[in-house]
Amino acid sequence: MPASDALPTAGNGVDRRRITVGLMGGSFNPAHEGHLHVARMALRSLGVDEVWWLVSPQNPLKPTDGMAPFGERLASARRMARHPRVRARDVELRLGTHFTADTLAELRRRCPRIRFVWIMGADNLAGFHRWERWSLIFHAAAVAVFDRPSYSLRALASRAAHRFARFRVPSRAARTLAQRRLPAWVFLHTRRHPASATRIREAARNGM
Template identity: 50%
Template structure:
């Protein structure tokens, strides 16, 4: 089985997450995508974060594709770091072929993630184009460090079978939706209602 791992705060989950997942399913020829709803991103303000159970419930409502499973693995293992989660999954599911999925916006800050280079050696990475971040793969610090491991986009379907480090940047239709923008709109609506 080829499994895409799509981690994030999902604060809130939205149709853009579904779009990224469907792009990965199609272009990487994955069997499933697991949404890994994080208990908290160490690089983001925890005060902006809705409770985990609410984010998981909302993600399940958005994840209408039967090939997508919503999980809370990070909280279950007591970690907020991707590297810990990926090591845990590799130990428990050694027969699955995992691919880490991230948006191009995340690649821009990937070098700030705990042990980002170790993450790249644990499993292949698929970077999905995002509005305003199409040039990120060319300029991101992590992209420079991992340049020799970049796979041609035409070979994207081979990614689950490649030994890491290996990564691909997938262009295509992009979703303008973002959790940050949705939270800002909610805040504006709440202030107008007062």
């Protein structure tokens, strides 16, 4: 792995200024233009300094059937991350974590001067209560939810949205999200992108 991909820590002299990093977790099976679209919107609407794509060795909620090897998925993410402030990283492989709650806890321990914003689509918020220790994630990082086609109503009616309703930040204040006391989250109705990893895999199987 390239040395530049090493995690900054409090003691190695790398992490000297306070920055804000948006985290996008996922299988990236494969990475596609929709991922880059969300990352660019996060840079603009949230005011984060960087966006890291955390390529999961294996999403606990997804089947292994049809899952490309980790190295292929990481490579596809690195090819797709065509922006100087978007980086595809193997953080969970390095940390040995399987659940987002554990990944965030370890990142906060190792990178105390970085403010993290967890970025996800509305489809994930709709089923967020199935994630391991999901409520702790809201207390570990600010959360930014980006709208996805057909998921808005389900997401905003979800168990997680109701549990943390009083901590929701108006979309007009999205750029202040990372500086707010936790928990804090925002739902952003932004321009949607039609790309889907599932459709890309289906097209590849059909030779399209």
